[in-house]
Amino acid sequence: MEIPAKYASFVAIGDSFTEGMSDLRPDGSYRGWADLLAARLAARTPGFRYANLAVRGKLIGQIVDEQVDRAATMNADVVTLVGGLNDALRPKCDMGRVRGLLDEAVERLAPSCGRLVLMRSPGRNGPVMERFRPRMEELYTHIDAIAARHGALVVDLYGAPVLGDQRLWDVDRLHLTAEGHRRVAEAVWQTLGLAPEEDWREPLPPAVPAGWAARRTADLRFSREYLLPWIGRRLTGRSSGDGRPAKRPELLPYPVPFTGEPDGETAALS
Known part of the structure; x- marks a missing residue:
C-alpha cells in the first residue's frame, strides 16, 4: 500500500480567494481554505511551516x-497558485497575456517546489457570471494544459456543481462562505493524495426558495455595498488590495506557538 506523502511546508499565492475572503474569524481577520489546509497538514507533520x-x-x-x-x-x-480570474472578470482583458503570464509563473515555480497545485476556480451561478463564462473556460483549459506540461496537479472546483450553489457564496457574490472554504480545503487535501475525510462534492439539502421581496432586498444590498464600490474601483484604476501586505509573508511554523495570549490563528484552531 502506498504511504501518503509527507508535506512539511506549504506556500499559497494568489488573490482574495487564497487570502480567505469571506471566511471571517471572530477577530475580524480572514481564515480561508489555505489556512484550513495548513492546519490539517501541520497536525500530521511536526515542524510544519506555512506562508500565504x-x-x-x-x-x-x-x-x-x-x-x-x-x-x-x-x-x-x-505551492498553490490560483490567479487569472480577476483578469478574466474585467470588462477588457487580453487573455493571450493572461495565458502567457500563467506560463511564466508555472515555469518559475514548478522546478522550485515538491508539488505545484493549480486550480480551476469555482464560479457562482447567475447572469453576471454567464457573461464571463467563455473567458473562464478558456483560462481553465489553459491551466489544464500547462499543468500537464509541468507535472502540476489541478483541483477542479469549477466542475463541482455544489460550489455553484449560491448558499456557499457570501453576500458580496464574489467570495465563498466558511463552508465553501472548508470544502475547498478538503478538495486540495484529496488532490494531494491524502485520505478523504468527507465528500466535498456532496450537494447541500434542497433550498427553500426566497420570496420576491427577499430577493429584491438582497439585490439592492449587493448593488449598494459591493457592486457600485467595485465599479468605482475599476473606473479609477484602484484595487481592494492596494497597499495591503501579504497575510503571512514568511515561511514559518504553523500554527503559531501558544504564548499565553490567544491570537486569531491559535484561537481558531483550538
Whole structure:
C-alpha cells in the first residue's frame, strides 16, 4: 500500500480567494481554505511551516511580479497558485497575456517546489457570471494544459456543481462562505493524495426558495455595498488590495506557538 506523502511546508499565492475572503474569524481577520489546509497538514507533520502571500484584488501580472519569485525561493513541499480570474472578470482583458503570464509563473515555480497545485476556480451561478463564462473556460483549459506540461496537479472546483450553489457564496457574490472554504480545503487535501475525510462534492439539502421581496432586498444590498464600490474601483484604476501586505509573508511554523495570549490563528484552531 502506498504511504501518503509527507508535506512539511506549504506556500499559497494568489488573490482574495487564497487570502480567505469571506471566511471571517471572530477577530475580524480572514481564515480561508489555505489556512484550513495548513492546519490539517501541520497536525500530521511536526515542524510544519506555512506562508500565504495572497492579497485580495491582485491580477495575474501582479501575482507574478510580487509573489512568484518569493514563493520560489522558499522551496516548499507544496505551492498553490490560483490567479487569472480577476483578469478574466474585467470588462477588457487580453487573455493571450493572461495565458502567457500563467506560463511564466508555472515555469518559475514548478522546478522550485515538491508539488505545484493549480486550480480551476469555482464560479457562482447567475447572469453576471454567464457573461464571463467563455473567458473562464478558456483560462481553465489553459491551466489544464500547462499543468500537464509541468507535472502540476489541478483541483477542479469549477466542475463541482455544489460550489455553484449560491448558499456557499457570501453576500458580496464574489467570495465563498466558511463552508465553501472548508470544502475547498478538503478538495486540495484529496488532490494531494491524502485520505478523504468527507465528500466535498456532496450537494447541500434542497433550498427553500426566497420570496420576491427577499430577493429584491438582497439585490439592492449587493448593488449598494459591493457592486457600485467595485465599479468605482475599476473606473479609477484602484484595487481592494492596494497597499495591503501579504497575510503571512514568511515561511514559518504553523500554527503559531501558544504564548499565553490567544491570537486569531491559535484561537481558531483550538
